[in-house]
Amino acid sequence: MNEFKSKVYQTALRQLKEKEALLNEERKNMIESILEEEKNSAGDKYETSRETITQDLNTIEKQIKQSKLDLEELYRLQTIKDTPASVQEGALVRLGADWFLMAVSIGQVKIEDTKVFLMSKDSPLGELLIGKKKKDQVSFRGxxxxxxxLI
Structure with a gap:
């Protein structure tokens, strides 16, 4: 695998792991808050507070689940060693000065002074790029x- 592409994957994996650790810490704090509320409260205020925390906890749980799925997908795509003939999942693509990794939509990572945007093949630009070859043109946002x- 190309050294730059390898660095992109390693950086993205590290960022996802850090995000997951923060989400797990936030989940732990919310659970502690729920338990603390049970000790200190009663009545309508308690019920409202507990419901709000429970909804927030459900949101965190969904984010943790998505983070795990994104990690699994990045690990799977990282195993692709061959340079693709056309843009496909796992491909690293340079359009003009911008780099894109066709993987999961998690935003951007920075490798030294270079920004790389991680995007899904189902994103608007991803759909345009899939199947294109080096030196092909795409029209995006005019x-x-x-x-x-294409790496």
Missing amino acids: KIQLIEE
Whole structure:
């Protein structure tokens, strides 16, 4: 695997693991808050507070689940070693000055001074890029761009 592409994967995996650790810590704190509320409260105020915390906890649980799925997908895509002939999942693509990794939609990572945007094949730009080859052009948001590199 290309060294730059390997760094992109490692950085993205590290960021996802850090995010998951923060979410787990937040979940732990919320559970402690629920238990503390049980000791200190009674009545309507208690019920409202507990419901709010429970809803927040459910949101955190969903985020943790998605983070785990994103990690699994990145690990799976990282095993692809061959340089693809066309844009597909796992491909690293340069459009003009911008880099994109066709993986999971988690935003951007920074490798030294280079920003790489991680996006899903189902994103609007991802759908345009899938199947294209190096030197093909795509029109996105009224701007025509050339696929400069495909790794």
